Amino acid sequence: MQNQKKPATAKNIFSAATILISIGILAFFLFTEDGMESLGHVLSELQPVWLLWILAGVLAGWFLEGYVLHLLCNHLDKAWTLGESLYIGMVEIFYSALAPFGTGEPMEVYCMTKMGMETGAATSIVAVKSLIHHGVTFVYSFILVAFELNYFQTKVSNFAVIAVFGLVTNSLFILLALIFMMNERLTDLILRAVVRFMDKIHLHKLSQKFYDQVHGQLVVFHDSSKLFGKNYALYAIAVFFTLIQITIASLLSFFVYRSFNLKGEPVFTMVAADTFVMMAASFIPLPGSSGGAEGGFYLFFREFFGPYIIPGITLWRFSSYYLNILLGSVLVYFGGKKYLPD
Numbered sequence: 001m002q003n004q005k006k007p008a009t010a011k012n013i014f015s016a017a018t019i020l021i022s023i024g025i026l027a028f029f030l031f032t033e034d035g036m037e038s039l040g041h042v043l044s045e046l047q048p049v050w051l052l053w054i055l056a057g058v059l060a061g062w063f064l065e066g067y068v069l070h071l072l073c074n075h076l077d078k079a080w081t082l083g084e085s086l087y088i089g090m091v092e093i094f095y096s097a098l099a100p101f102g103t104g105e106p107m108e109v110y111c112m113t114k115m116g117m118e119t120g121a122a123t124s125i126v127a128v129k130s131l132i133h134h135g136v137t138f139v140y141s142f143i144l145v146a147f148e149l150n151y152f153q154t155k156v157s158n159f160a161v162i163a164v165f166g167l168v169t170n171s172l173f174i175l176l177a178l179i180f181m182m183n184e185r186l187t188d189l190i191l192r193a194v195v196r197f198m199d200k201i202h203l204h205k206l207s208q209k210f211y212d213q214v215h216g217q218l219v220v221f222h223d224s225s226k227l228f229g230k231n232y233a234l235y236a237i238a239v240f241f242t243l244i245q246i247t248i249a250s251l252l253s254f255f256v257y258r259s260f261n262l263k264g265e266p267v268f269t270m271v272a273a274d275t276f277v278m279m280a281a282s283f284i285p286l287p288g289s290s291g292g293a294e295g296g297f298y299l300f301f302r303e304f305f306g307p308y309i310i311p312g313i314t315l316w317r318f319s320s321y322y323l324n325i326l327l328g329s330v331l332v333y334f335g336g337k338k339y340l341p342d
Contacts, residue, residue: 045260045261046259046260046315047258047259047260047261050255050256050258050259051259053255053258053259054252054255054256054259054315054319055319057248057249057251057252057255057319058252058319058320058323060245060248061245061248061249062086062089062090062093063086064241064242064244064245064248065089065090065092065093065245066082066085066086066087066088066089066090067082067085067086067089067241068089068129068132068133068238068241068242068245069085069088069089069092069125069129070082070085070086071234071237071238071241072125072128072129072234072238073085073088073112073117073125075231075234076117076121076124076125077117077121080117083338083339084115084339086335087111087331087332087335087336087338087339088108088111088112088115090328090331090332090335091104091107091108091111091332091335092104092105092107092108092126093324093328094324094325094328094329094331094332095107096324097321097324097325097328098325105126105127105130108122108126109122109123109126111336111339111340112125112126114340114341115339115340115341129238131174131178132235132238132239132242133242133246134170134173134174134282135174136239136242136243136246137170137246137275137278137279137282138166138170138171138174138279140243140246140275141166141272141275141276141278141279141280142167142276144268144271144272144275144276145163145272145276147268147272148268148269148272148273151269152272152273152276152300155303156299156300157299158299162276162280162296162299163280165280166276166279166280169282170279170282195208246275247271247275249274249278249320250270250271250272250274250275250278251267251271251274252274252316252319252320253270253271253273253274253297253301253316254267254270254271254274255319256312256315256316256319257270257301257304257305257312259315260305260308260311260312262304262305262308265304270301270304273300273301274300276300277293277296277297277300278293278296280292280296281293281296293317293320293321294313294317297312297313297316297317298313301313
C-alpha cells in the first residue's frame with residue numbers, strides 16, 4: 001500500500017511543480033515593463049462580447065479534439081461512443097498541460113485501455129491522431145507564414161532562427177512517427193537492440209519479458225496502422241476537422257486583441273502568427289511549452305498589441321492554457337467517474 005502511495009505522491013508533486021513553473025514564467029512577464037499596471041488599466045475596459053468569443057473558441061477546440069479522435073476510434077471500434085471520445089480528448093488536453101513536451105498521449109492510451117480498447121489499437125489511434133495534428137500544424141503554419149513572409153521578416157527579430165527550429169523539430173517528429181507506424185521491421189530491430197542492451201547489463205529475465213510484451217503489442221499496433229493506411233477518406237476527413245480545430249485555436253489571439261477594443265490589424269496575419277508560434281513552441285521541454293509560448297507571442301504580436309502586449313499575453317495564455325488545467329481538471333474528474341471502471 002505504501003509503495004502505491006509513493007508514485008501517486010510523486011505524480012502530484014510533479015503536477016504542482018509544472019503549474020508553478022508556468023505561473024512563474026507568466027509572473028515574470030507581468031512584473032516587467034509595467035505589466036501589472038497595464039493589466040489593471042485594461043481589465044475594466046475588456047469587451048464582454050469578445051470574452052464570450054474566446055470561451056466559445058476554447059470549447060469548440062475541445063469538442064473538435066474529441067471529435068477527430070472519435071473518427072479514428074469508431075473506425076476500429078464501432079461500439080465506441082462520442083462521449084467516450086470527448087472524455088479521452090479532454091484527458092489529452094489536460095495532461096498535455098501538465099507534462100513536458102505536451103505529452104498527454106500516454107494517459108490517453110491508459111484510459112482507453114481501461115475502457116476496454118486493446119492497447120495496440122489505442123496506441124495506433126493516438127499515434128495517427130498525433131501525426132495528423134503535427135503534420136497539419138506544420139504544413140498549415142508554413143503556408144500561412146509564406147503569405148506574410150515579408151511582414152514577419154521585417155517585424156519579428158530572429159525570425160529565421162525560430163523558423164529553422166520549428167522546421168527541424170517538427171520534421172524529425174513527423175519522420176520518426178511515420179517510420180514507427182509504417183516500418184514494422186525497423187521498429188522490431190530497434191526493440192531487439194534495446195533487448196540486447198538489457199542483456200549486456202544482466203537483465204536477461206526482464207529483457208525477454210519486455211520483448212514478449214512489447215512485441216505482441218507492436219504486432220497489434222502495426223495491424224491497426226495498416227487498417228488506417230488503407231482508408232484515405234478517413235484521413236481526409238480527420239485532416240479537414242483538424243484544420244478547423246487549429247484555425248479556431250489560432251483565432252483566440254484575434255479575439256483577445258478585439259477584447260481590448262483594439263482594431264485595424266488583419267485577422268489573417270494574426271492567425272498566421274498564432275499558428276506559427278504554437279508550432280515552433282510545441283517542442284519546448286516545459287509543460288504547456290511554457291516560456292516558448294509566451295516569448296513567441298511577445299515577439300510576433302507586440303506590433304499588434306503595442307502597450308497592451310503584456311495584458312495580451314496574460315489573457316491569451318489564460319484562455320489557451322490555464323483553462324485547460326482549471327476546467328479540464330473538472331471535466332476529467334467527472335468524465336472518469338462516468339467512463340472509467342471502478
